[in-house]
Amino acid sequence: MISKIQDLGRVGVTVIEAIGAATMLLWNSIFWGGPGSAGFGDLIKQLYSVGVRSLSIIAVAGFFVGMVLGLQGYTILVDFGSEAALGTLVSLTLLRELGPVVTALLFAGRAGSALTAEIGLMKATEQLSAMEMMGVDPLKRVITPRLWAGLISMPILALIFSTVGIWGGAYVAVDMLGIDDGAYWGNMQASVEFYNDVVKGIIKSVAFGWVVTWIAVYQGYASVPTSEGIGKATTQTVVISSLAVLGLDFVLTAVMFGGV
Amino acid sequence: MHKRTVEFTVGAFMVMGIVALVLMAFRVSGLSMSDTGDTYTLKAHFENLGGLNERAKVSMAGVTIGRVTKIYLDPEWYSAVVEMEINKSMSTLSKDTSAAILTAGLLGEKYIGLTVGAEEEHLKDGDWIEDTQSALVLEELIGRFLFNKAEEG
Numbered sequence: 001m002i003s004k005i006q007d008l009g010r011v012g013v014t015v016i017e018a019i020g021a022a023t024m025l026l027w028n029s030i031f032w033g034g035p036g037s038a039g040f041g042d043l044i045k046q047l048y049s050v051g052v053r054s055l056s057i058i059a060v061a062g063f064f065v066g067m068v069l070g071l072q073g074y075t076i077l078v079d080f081g082s083e084a085a086l087g088t089l090v091s092l093t094l095l096r097e098l099g100p101v102v103t104a105l106l107f108a109g110r111a112g113s114a115l116t117a118e119i120g121l122m123k124a125t126e127q128l129s130a131m132e133m134m135g136v137d138p139l140k141r142v143i144t145p146r147l148w149a150g151l152i153s154m155p156i157l158a159l160i161f162s163t164v165g166i167w168g169g170a171y172v173a174v175d176m177l178g179i180d181d182g183a184y185w186g187n188m189q190a191s192v193e194f195y196n197d198v199v200k201g202i203i204k205s206v207a208f209g210w211v212v213t214w215i216a217v218y219q220g221y222a223s224v225p226t227s228e229g230i231g232k233a234t235t236q237t238v239v240i241s242s243l244a245v246l247g248l249d250f251v252l253t254a255v256m257f258g259g260v
Numbered sequence: 261m262h263k264r265t266v267e268f269t270v271g272a273f274m275v276m277g278i279v280a281l282v283l284m285a286f287r288v289s290g291l292s293m294s295d296t297g298d299t300y301t302l303k304a305h306f307e308n309l310g311g312l313n314e315r316a317k318v319s320m321a322g323v324t325i326g327r328v329t330k331i332y333l334d335p336e337w338y339s340a341v342v343e344m345e346i347n348k349s350m351s352t353l354s355k356d357t358s359a360a361i362l363t364a365g366l367l368g369e370k371y372i373g374l375t376v377g378a379e380e381e382h383l384k385d386g387d388w389i390e391d392t393q394s395a396l397v398l399e400e401l402i403g404r405f406l407f408n409k410a411e412e413g
Contacts, residue, residue, distance in 0.1 A: 005290050007338070044266060044348070045269055045271050046265060046268045047273065048266045048269060048273075051271060051273050052269045052272075052273045055273065055276075082365075091288055095284070095288075153273075155277070156273065156274070156276070156277030156280070157282040158283055159277055159284065160276060160277065160280050162280070162284065163280040163283050163284065166288060188288055189287075189288065189289065190317075190380040192288050193286075193289055193315070194285055194290040197289065198281075198284045198288070198289055235386065
């Protein structure tokens with residue numbers, strides 16, 4: 001009985017320690033070094049591996065999500081004779097919810113896991129210790145550009161996701177289902193507001209990008225430097241950041257759209 | 261991967277992001293620069309708003325000429341007060357312009373329809389529209405209908 005309580009306490013202490021360590025990592029790498037502190041070239045390189053290489057999966061996923069929204073929305077709206085509102089449905093769903101959230105989930109799987117594995121392997125092969133020996137701060141050299149790359153790429157990827165999705169929805173609605181082109185775009189323009197929908201979606205995606213990269217980088221940095229430990233850290237990254245994104249999404253939605 | 265290629269693709273990535281943002285702004289949300297600024301405010305009392313929202317359209321002859329900016333309850337008259345912004349280009353609304361809460365389609369959103377009157381004088385910033393017509397509330401209509409039927413029978 002006593003040992004059970006001790007175990008519980010140990011879990012609690014470990015979790016709080018991890019949160020503290022992750023916050024220290026974030027503070028030391030992001031606030032004391034701007035995007036260019038480790039050299040602009042490093043940031044570009046990370047933007048390439050984090051952002052550009054996630055582009056194809058994001059674009060393809062966005063197109064299909066948009067097309068499915070178009071089809072599903074049509075079958076529901078046509079019963080009420082209001083299929084002209086399909087453009088509104090597709091665009092608001094993508095801009096407010098699916099764009100940022102699905103992008104963040106794909107981003108966690110595609111870029112987050114890669115970040116964790118990369119940093120974990122650097123630790124396992126003692127590249128990080130070697131940097132410290134040479135007097136190079138591995139936080140600034142390794143972590144900072146990756147954090148900033150994640151923070152910058154996420155909103156861009158989410159925007160591209162929504163854009164491709166809206167055009168995918170337009171393809172299904174206008175070309176396949178025969179909804180009037182003017183009704184699709186006109187109703188969308190009448191109900192989508194730039195500040196209320198587009199900008200709030202961007203705020204969401206920045207928050208998600210920050211959470212996902214932060215968790216990915218910390219998991220890699222704190223991983224046990226063995227092949228098993230790296231595998232575990234990579235899984236943890238995907239699981240924790242997906243849950244964090246979904247939970248944070250509820251909070252952000254309640255704050256920005258909930259009217260509370 | 262060659263260094264030049266990396267830089268080029270990252271640049272292209274950034275440009276795509278900006279293009280997506282511009283498309284969102286102008287094609288999807290219909291943002292236009294001329295909309296902001298040149299408006300004046302009119303106010304009106306309504307008995308019942310029946311689901312009119314802030315940001316609803318204000319239209320005349322089916323053309324949107326403004327937006328509802330603020331809705332609140334007048335504590336003295338217990339009626340709803342609606343403040344709306346009208347484009348400056350429509351500054352020649354007569355003093356006896358009437359406002360009605362209408363519905364787009366059978367179940368669509370509520371909006372305010374203005375009908376111009378015959379007086380010479382124009383409404384100015386902050387003026388009240390005197391002649392207003394409340395929203396048609398379906399429950400009230402059905403209730404009245406049933407009441408009449410019951411009286412007849």
